[in-house]
Amino acid sequence: AQSVTQPDIHITVSEGASLELRCNYSYGATPYLFWYVQSPGQGLQLLLKYFSGDTLVQGIKGFEAEFKRSQSSFNLRKPSVHWSDAAEYFCAVDPRDSGGGADGLTFGKGTHLIIQP
Amino acid sequence: ETGVTQSPTHLIKTRGQQVTLRCSSQSGHNTVSWYQQALGQGPQFIFQYYREEENGRGNFPPRFSGLQFPNYSSELNVNALELDDSALYLCASSYLGTGDYNEQFFGPGTRLTVL
Numbered sequence: 001a002q003s004v005t006q007p008d009i010h011i012t013v014s015e016g017a018s019l020e021l022r023c024n025y026s027y028g029a030t031p032y033l034f035w036y037v038q039s040p041g042q043g044l045q046l047l048l049k050y051f052s053g054d055t056l057v058q059g060i061k062g063f064e065a066e067f068k069r070s071q072s073s074f075n076l077r078k079p080s081v082h083w084s085d086a087a088e089y090f091c092a093v094d095p096r097d098s099g100g101g102a103d104g105l106t107f108g109k110g111t112h113l114i115i116q117p
Numbered sequence: 118e119t120g121v122t123q124s125p126t127h128l129i130k131t132r133g134q135q136v137t138l139r140c141s142s143q144s145g146h147n148t149v150s151w152y153q154q155a156l157g158q159g160p161q162f163i164f165q166y167y168r169e170e171e172n173g174r175g176n177f178p179p180r181f182s183g184l185q186f187p188n189y190s191s192e193l194n195v196n197a198l199e200l201d202d203s204a205l206y207l208c209a210s211s212y213l214g215t216g217d218y219n220e221q222f223f224g225p226g227t228r229l230t231v232l
Contacts, residue, residue, distance in 0.1 A: 004159075032218060043121070043207060043223040044160070051218060090159050094218075102173030104150055104162025105221065 002027050004093055006108035013081050014116045021076040021111050023091030031093040033074040034105065035065055038088045047089075050074060061085070086115045119144050121210050121224035129230045130198050138193040138227045140208030147214075148172070149191035150221060151183060152207040160207055166191055167213050195229075203231045 005024045013019050025031060032051055036044040048059025055067040065076045074091060089112075092105040122141045130136050142149050148167045152160035162175035166185035180196040189210070195202055205228050209221035 036223075041225075043225040044209075045223075046220065049220070092159075102165055102167075104152070104165060104173060104175055105160070106162070107159030109157070109159050 002093075002095065002106060004091055004106050004108040006089075006091055006111050008111045009109070010112045010114065012114040012116055015083055016080050019076075019078045019081045019085070019113070021089050021091075021113070023074045023076065023108060025072050025074065025091075025093050027072075027093065027095060029095075030067075030069060031095045033065075033067060034092040034094070035059065035063070035074070035076045036090045036092060036107075037061075038090065038110075040087075044090065047076070081113075081115055083115045083117070086113055088112050121208055121222055123206075123208050123224040123227050125227060126225070127228045127230075129232065131232050132198055132200060134198050135194065135196045136198060136229060138195075138206050138208075138229070140191045140193070140210075140224060142189045142191070142208075142210030143222050146210035146212050146222070147189050148211045148219060149185055149189065150209045150211070151191070151193045152209065153177070153202075154205040154207055154226070155201075156204070163193070172213075198231045200231050203229060205229075 003026045034049045035047040050067045088110045090110045091108045124139045150165040151163040154160040164174040165172045169185045182194045184192045205226040207226045208224045211219040211221045
């Protein structure tokens, strides 16, 4: 079955420290890959996406992610976190074979990021 | 450019009742998708509407139904509410056409509580 795994439910990072959030997917082929952020009481905001090409993609708010086909991973990174980065982070995939997105996005369960002062 | 809006923000219903949630898509978009996000979980795809017809559906029972209107706004209807229907319901709009992938833009959600 197709699935998205975010193995870390919670991560605590000190302000100014680096961050890596893990995401693994299980699909027959490389899907479209996304990272979203959700602040309390808010909807989802797209941080970055990978469709093809360069495996290191840059996003908003200083985030980047690296696609590794051999590991079926799409990990999110940030060199130095800010207190405002505290939020819920979701990895999501869209199977390429649906083309127009009619199967919807499949999300992981999310990683709750806590920033220590 | 107006983003995706949803109403109401919060809603409380009792088991067995019916509920209607509303979504206005972002300007220029013609497709609306609905997701259910239970507490502590990632969003789950309910269905997508394109040109006023259901264009795809996730693993949700028929008591979850929807509509899309000519102005591309949408409604999600849930009949015979169950306690497990308590969740944040997210609407996402996108443009479906030839060529590029249709990135989805999410609204703030409607928090439904079923008692």
